Amino acid sequence: MKRTIALAAVAALAATAAIPALRAQGADPQKTVDAAYAKFRTLKEGKNADYIPALAKVDPNLFGIALVTADGKVITAGDVKTEVSIQSISKVFTMAQVIEEQGLDSVAKRIGVDATGARFNSIIAVEGVRTVVGTGAPEMNPLVNPGAISATSMVRGASADEVWKKIIGFHNDSAGRQLSVLQDVYKSESDTNQRNQAIGALMLAYGYIKDNWQQAVDLYTRQCSIGVNAKDLGVMAATLAFGGKNPVTGKQVMDASKVPGVLAVMATAGLYDDSGKWLYATGLPAKSGVGGGIIAVSPGKFGIAVVSPPLDDAGNSVRAQRAITEISNALGGNPYARAKAGS
Numbered sequence: 001m002k003r004t005i006a007l008a009a010v011a012a013l014a015a016t017a018a019i020p021a022l023r024a025q026g027a028d029p030q031k032t033v034d035a036a037y038a039k040f041r042t043l044k045e046g047k048n049a050d051y052i053p054a055l056a057k058v059d060p061n062l063f064g065i066a067l068v069t070a071d072g073k074v075i076t077a078g079d080v081k082t083e084v085s086i087q088s089i090s091k092v093f094t095m096a097q098v099i100e101e102q103g104l105d106s107v108a109k110r111i112g113v114d115a116t117g118a119r120f121n122s123i124i125a126v127e128g129v130r131t132v133v134g135t136g137a138p139e140m141n142p143l144v145n146p147g148a149i150s151a152t153s154m155v156r157g158a159s160a161d162e163v164w165k166k167i168i169g170f171h172n173d174s175a176g177r178q179l180s181v182l183q184d185v186y187k188s189e190s191d192t193n194q195r196n197q198a199i200g201a202l203m204l205a206y207g208y209i210k211d212n213w214q215q216a217v218d219l220y221t222r223q224c225s226i227g228v229n230a231k232d233l234g235v236m237a238a239t240l241a242f243g244g245k246n247p248v249t250g251k252q253v254m255d256a257s258k259v260p261g262v263l264a265v266m267a268t269a270g271l272y273d274d275s276g277k278w279l280y281a282t283g284l285p286a287k288s289g290v291g292g293g294i295i296a297v298s299p300g301k302f303g304i305a306v307v308s309p310p311l312d313d314a315g316n317s318v319r320a321q322r323a324i325t326e327i328s329n330a331l332g333g334n335p336y337a338r339a340k341a342g343s
């Protein structure tokens, strides 16, 4: 009971603090979002991912922005309805689910919470832990494929169905609506995910996965194929921004005390080997997916997401990076920046 009251008090504080803080920076959130949309709408850099054939077919012009504040207000520009596959952004929520269920140490001890400095599907990164770093002690993280497939394998359940219900349930609660798998993407990725199968088998061989790597890879592929639009992703980001409580539905999705651990891994590895550059520019924990989405979290202030499929060489959406950086910095979203007087 006491804890519920404390959580409610924290949420109420965040609700009263967040909006004045945004305004005190002198920028109006809707105008800022609109301006970034107009500025980057015609930007043509980057290319859709095509190693999963279904992703190459997605309209590269799709562009939507959603910013969600403490009071559950959703501020949007562009197309926030068309769904893309969530891809690697799902890694955050499956990791969060394992942390919620088994504690912060579970992931840190089995997988690690360190940057790999390598691409998201690097096998050399797995080998490097053993041969360069030393013994094979956990020295990666749940936001690159080897760690993510391992995290999926850690979700408890007597059958694949039971595990899947928990994974999709956590995603639904974070987004505030019932999500579903984009079957064309799931099929396309299942037909072409031999590299992830190799990673799954390797992770079993090295003991990160305890058994049934095939089930872990299949469920991982399914979770990557969940359909989301920019609004869903914005609400999911906001759930993390406000202590694990979805600000639109009011549901406490995860224990607030565990959220900082999730955000720390996002800051370390959310944009793969470009995570340092991203943090340098924005200060925001974030996560990208090869479907073209990026979520970013300004703790206590807002969650933001952009969907735009063309990616840069590191596998991160070009327009999403530019738009989020511009909007967050205009609204004072960088947690490392000193707040202006009165904010």
Ligand code: GLN
Pocket: 086, 087, 088, 089, 120, 121, 145, 189, 196, 221, 224, 288, 289, 290, 291, 315
């Ligand atoms: N499902 C994709 C893969 O495993 C996810 C990659 C990503 O979004 N970076 O390759």
